[in-house]
Amino acid sequence: MAECCPCGSGKPYASCCEPIILGAVAPDAEAVMRSRYCAYVLGHWRYLRESWHPDTRPASVSPTNTAWIGLTIVRATTDSVEFIAGFREDxxxxxxxxxxxxxxxxxxxxxxxxxxxxxxxxxNSACPCGSGLKSKRCCARPQANNSRQGA
Ligand SMILES: [Zn+2]
Ligand SMILES: [Zn+2]
Incomplete structure (x- = not known):
């Protein structure tokens, strides 16, 4: 079974964000944003730096171990993307x-x-993992805290 892309597109990773992380030209800003989210989830720090604009690119991208739980695209235009990314902290x-x-x-x-x-x-607001459920019924449940830690 193909692994679902961490960006939440529902497509297999190999035909969603992976080719972009490996250097394929992304069709639009949203595709790059999705691939950058996956790069944070999967630890592709070099790609994160490469996909930064040369004018604002940091000297290096420090690895983080943020426990990301999901991505929701709110609105995308040709050159901008509004999104909500959920993560767990303490x-x-x-x-x-x-x-x-x-x-x-x-x-x-x-x-x-x-x-x-x-x-x-x-x-009581929509869970930032993108499930469509309220967070108290989703990732904020105590048992969810234990079972989905460290993804
Ligand atoms: Zn993807
Ligand atoms: Zn959730």
Whole structure:
């Protein structure tokens, strides 16, 4: 069975974000954003740096061990993507809400910058893992905290 892509597209990783991480030209900014989310989940730090715009690219991308739980694309235009990425921190479900801007360099879309807001997900609001359930019925349940840790 093919592994589902961590970006939540429902497609197999091998025909979703993997080719982009391996250097294929992404069709649009959203595809790059999805592939960058996967790179954070899977630890492709070199790709994260490469997919940054040369004007804003950091000297290095430090590995993190953030426990990401899912991605929801709120809105995408040609060169911007608004998304919510969920993660776990100290037993809390956190939601990172960002509007990222991208620009094309040669034929590749590159991440230029973004405005982000990080806060704890409300127990009665949609779970940032993208399940469509309230977080108290999803990743914020105590047993979910134990079983899905360290993905
Ligand atoms: Zn994907
Ligand atoms: Zn959830």
């Amino acid at each position: 037993g809390k479900i956190m939601a990172l809400h960002e509007i990222s801007r991208f620009a094309r360099v040669d034929s590749h879309w590159r991440y230029r910058d973004g405005k982000c807001d990080i806060r704890e997900a409300g127990r």
